[in-house]
Amino acid sequence: MTSIRPADPLRGELLRRIRAGAxxxxxxxxxxxxxxxVFGHQYEQNVAYRAYCERRGASPESVRQxxxxxAVPTAAFKAAPLVCGDPAQAR
Numbered sequence: 001m002t003s004i005r006p007a008d009p010l011r012g013e014l015l016r017r018i019r020a021g022a023x024x025x026x027x028x029x030x031x032x033x034x035x036x037x038v039f040g041h042q043y044e045q046n047v048a049y050r051a052y053c054e055r056r057g058a059s060p061e062s063v064r065q066x067x068x069x070x071a072v073p074t075a076a077f078k079a080a081p082l083v084c085g086d087p088a089q090a091r
Contacts, residue, residue, distance in 0.1 A: 010037055035066035045084035052076070 013034065017026065026034075040060040043050050049072065053059060056070045063069055072082065081087055 010041055014038070032066050035069065036060070036063065039063060039066075039069045042084055046082060048076075048080035049082055 017024070017034070043053055043060055052072055053070050058068065058070050076082060
């Protein structure tokens, strides 16, 4: 029996949006919903990112708009494994 991981529906929706292309319309509300779902997944699955967010007082319960999602500085990608899942499986 194959189990479905919580990220699978999110992954599917992201892939569908990417395949639709940059010219495919997406409303502000749809974008916000999708961005908040990605944030929630990253917050739950990435310990380093969650700690970063907590230091800034941000959590999936407190963030309401995508503009409130903490962005990490580019240097952070060299300092910590900012990936959800197995880094060896990243493409």
